Amino acid sequence: MRDFAAPHTRMPTANFTGSQEALFSPVQVRALMAAEFERARRYGEPLAGLLIGVDRLGQLTDFYGYEAKSEILEAIAELMNENLRAGDFLGCRIEDSLLLILPYTGRDGARALARRILSGARALVFEGGGRTLRISVSISAAYSDNPSSNHFSGLLEVTGNGLRAATEDGGDRFIEWKPVESDFDRLRRDLEDRIQSLRSDLPGGAPRETANMQDIAPAPLAAAAPVPPAAEEVPVAEAESSASLELSLSAKLRSLLDAQAAEGQEDSAALQGKIQELLTQHNRQIDVLERRISKLTRNLELTEDELKRMSLLKDVDVGVASIYRDVQGLNADAESAEAKKHMMANIFEANMELQTQINERARKD
Amino acid sequence: MSDADKKEGVLYIGIDLGTSRTSVSASNGVRETVGSYVGYPKDVVSQKLLKKDVLFGDEAVEKRLSLRFYRPLEHGVLKNSNADDKSDNEIQRAAEDLLKEAIRLAKPRKDELVYAVIGAPAQASIHNKEAIVRAARQTVDSVMLCSEPFAVAYGLEMLDDVLVIDIGAGTVDLCRMHGTMPEDTDQITLTSAGDFVDERISENIRTSFPEAQFSVQMIKAIKERHATVATDTERIRVDLPVKGKPTSFDITDELRNACRDMIPPIVEGLGKLVATFDPEFQERLKNRVLLAGGGSQIRELDSAIEEYMHQELGGGKVIRIEEAIYGGANGALKIAHDMPAEYWEKLS
Numbered sequence: 084m085r086d087f088a089a090p091h092t093r094m095p096t097a098n099f100t101g102s103q104e105a106l107f108s109p110v111q112v113r114a115l116m117a118a119e120f121e122r123a124r125r126y127g128e129p130l131a132g133l134l135i136g137v138d139r140l141g142q143l144t145d146f147y148g149y150e151a152k153s154e155i156l157e158a159i160a161e162l163m164n165e166n167l168r169a170g171d172f173l174g175c176r177i178e179d180s181l182l183l184i185l186p187y188t189g190r191d192g193a194r195a196l197a198r199r200i201l202s203g204a205r206a207l208v209f210e211g212g213g214r215t216l217r218i219s220v221s222i223s224a225a226y227s228d229n230p231s232s233n234h235f236s237g238l239l240e241v242t243g244n245g246l247r248a249a250t251e252d253g254g255d256r257f258i259e260w261k262p263v264e265s266d267f268d269r270l271r272r273d274l275e276d277r278i279q280s281l282r283s284d285l286p287g288g289a290p291r292e293t294a295n296m297q298d299i300a301p302a303p304l305a306a307a308a309p310v311p312p313a314a315e316e317v318p319v320a321e322a323e324s325s326a327s328l329e330l331s332l333s334a335k336l337r338s339l340l341d342a343q344a345a346e347g348q349e350d351s352a353a354l355q356g357k358i359q360e361l362l363t364q365h366n367r368q369i370d371v372l373e374r375r376i377s378k379l380t381r382n383l384e385l386t387e388d389e390l391k392r393m394s395l396l397k398d399v400d401v402g403v404a405s406i407y408r409d410v411q412g413l414n415a416d417a418e419s420a421e422a423k424k425h426m427m428a429n430i431f432e433a434n435m436e437l438q439t440q441i442n443e444r445a446r447k448d
Numbered sequence: 449m450s451d452a453d454k455k456e457g458v459l460y461i462g463i464d465l466g467t468s469r470t471s472v473s474a475s476n477g478v479r480e481t482v483g484s485y486v487g488y489p490k491d492v493v494s495q496k497l498l499k500k501d502v503l504f505g506d507e508a509v510e511k512r513l514s515l516r517f518y519r520p521l522e523h524g525v526l527k528n529s530n531a532d533d534k535s536d537n538e539i540q541r542a543a544e545d546l547l548k549e550a551i552r553l554a555k556p557r558k559d560e561l562v563y564a565v566i567g568a569p570a571q572a573s574i575h576n577k578e579a580i581v582r583a584a585r586q587t588v589d590s591v592m593l594c595s596e597p598f599a600v601a602y603g604l605e606m607l608d609d610v611l612v613i614d615i616g617a618g619t620v621d622l623c624r625m626h627g628t629m630p631e632d633t634d635q636i637t638l639t640s641a642g643d644f645v646d647e648r649i650s651e652n653i654r655t656s657f658p659e660a661q662f663s664v665q666m667i668k669a670i671k672e673r674h675a676t677v678a679t680d681t682e683r684i685r686v687d688l689p690v691k692g693k694p695t696s697f698d699i700t701d702e703l704r705n706a707c708r709d710m711i712p713p714i715v716e717g718l719g720k721l722v723a724t725f726d727p728e729f730q731e732r733l734k735n736r737v738l739l740a741g742g743g744s745q746i747r748e749l750d751s752a753i754e755e756y757m758h759q760e761l762g763g764g765k766v767i768r769i770e771e772a773i774y775g776g777a778n779g780a781l782k783i784a785h786d787m788p789a790e791y792w793e794k795l796s
């Protein structure tokens with residue numbers, strides 16, 4: 084059994100266990116992470132976040148007990164210490180996963196580290212109750228220059244979603260999760276696959292990627308494609324109209340590919356160029372559509388507001404005219420006018436003060 | 449609407465923002481009252497059925513099972529007006545909607561400026577006051593708060609050295625008035641109020657007639673119809689179900705005893721407020737006691753309190769205000785009216 088006690092002296096900016104002896108508490112580490120993230124964003128430096136989860140940790144815990152769980156998590160934390168220098172990262176635990184923030188680290192660095200942690204985890208051996216236990220981990224990454232993770236909580240969300248997806252896919256893998264995969268994205272991926280297979284069929288064409296961590300390599304077209312809007316921002320109507328656009332796009336693509344097959348030997352770069360052109364055109368169409376829809380939505384909202392207002396007014400008559408105004412204010416010869424005047428001034432001043440307080444608070448908030 | 453459009457006239461509104469009832473008196477002669485209850489449909493189905501986004505007063509009470517139901521002024525003050533979680537926000541929103549409703553009830557014309565005086569419970573915290581003003585400002589052109597007992601006293605031209613007894617649902621507020629703003633030492637709050645009486649009546653009936661079936665709502669309605677502390681009245685008979693069958697009961701004593709239970713703590717409180725007042729004016733104060741609030745409508749309560757004061761404090765005079773429901777609102781309207789125009793303008 085490995086001894087994972089007291090590794091904290093070597094990782095001053097990580098606290099995976101909530102240990103009191105660590106330099107920073109987990110809460111402080113989180114704050115440092117957020118600050119580091121902000122700094123990276125401000126200066127346009129790369130920053131990567133990795134979320135690491137142990138596959139089937141829940142079952143392992145049920146089976147081997149709570150101590151096994153912390154032992155495993157500590158072993159993973161130790162893996163990171165072995166692969167990184169203490170000052171190069173920030174680390175803390177989020178529920179049962181470990182979060183790493185890697186300043187000055189881009190995609191390449193993150194992928195390399197992920198690969199090392201994946202294989203390191205596979206090599207870990209635990210013993211308990213006379214049995215040997217092996218584990219695997221899933222890792223999800225997000226980057227500060229990615230629009231969907233361009234604030235710290237967004238980054239956390241992306242890594243969280245990615246980790247879930249990686250685990251659901253069977254674990255033991257690394258994922259760079261893309262926030263929303265629209266129909267359009269899926270279509271594009273299908274297309275990429277077709278291009279790939281087409282390419283490998285071509286004499287001298289590139290072989291299909293078969294790497295274990297195929298998710299790591301960015302697809303050639305994905306990099307150039309615009310980031311799809313977040314799912315919740317897409318109104319239903321838009322989804323429908325873009326669906327019909329997708330249809331015409333796929334028809335166009337099919338005829339393009341068919342023509343290609345008929346012609347035979349055109350090189351793949353030219354094909355890719357044509358497809359790219361088609362996609363760009365398509366994107367422009369979608370863009371116009373989107374803008375039109377958002378304008379319509381806004382108009383609709385305004386109309387609805389107005390309708391609501393009208394319906395509220397409907398059962399209200401024009402009102403009853405006030406009978407005062409002319410007789411406003413205290414009559415000088417009214418009974419105890421002086422005393423009343425004094426009282427009115429008091430009430431007014433108290434309210435003036437109240438208003439000042441309200442205004443001040445509003446300014447502060 | 450711009451001020452230029454509104455130069456024509458001003459509508460003055462007096463509002464009494466109470467725990468169980470919000471009343472409005474306006475300078476156009478409108479007087480309205482609405483229960484201080486606010487409800488929002490629980491779900492889309494309820495919303496479709498109720499055909500409304502928000503319900504108030506009795507209607508809200510009646511439909512409360514399909515509503516998220518609030519008494520935003522419970523305990524006399526805006527609940528949790530400085531908290532920030534969701535339901536607290538909705539309480540705040542409920543208070544705002546209630547105020548808006550009160551102002552709507554006053555039927556302001558579009559071309560009028562609206563100036564409102566709101567009588568707030570004397571014990572309202574600064575937070576509550578701010579919340580009330582903020583809510584009101586969304587609907588009116590200028591707003592002022594004053595303490596509710598002051599409004600009641602001012603409405604009756606009792607400007608100084610007055611003791612106000614305000615019997616509400618949740619609290620009885622005793623307030624010594626000298627000047628416009630009562631201080632903490634001028635106030636005593638008792639919990640033996642309307643709701644307390646309802647419970648006592650229920651207990652008494654349960655003891656005398658264990659077979660009778662009833663709910664607190666029924667008891668409250670009976671109280672509001674028959675409540676009296678007089679000894680020489682006609683017998684009070686009501687029908688209560690026994691195993692589902694309406695049966696007549698004589699509840700005269702049960703009702704009267706429950707109502708009388710309110711008196712000793714009130715007189716004890718009055719005694720304290722008198723004793724800690726300038727000795728020179730103690731006599732005057734004792735003889736200027738105003739009985740207000742929904743609970744003041746219990747018949748003969750004024751003379752019963754007076755009698756008890758004679759016994760315990762060696763004298764006293766209690767005046768029941770004529771309009772229990774509109775006493776605060778009328779007073780607030782009078783203040784709105786007596787307030788010089790320049791003050792209103794400065795606050796708008």
Ligand SMILES: Nc1ncnc2c1ncn2[C@@H]1O[C@H](COP(=O)(O)OP(=O)(O)O)[C@@H](O)[C@H]1O
Binds near residue numbers: 466470615741742
């Ligand atoms: N006719 C009546 N007789 C006795 N009690 C009454 C009567 N009408 C209302 N009440 C009671 O007065 C209380 C409400 O008083 P109100 O001044 O409206 O309350 P609040 O100041 O809390 O808004 C309730 O307990 C109600 O049952």
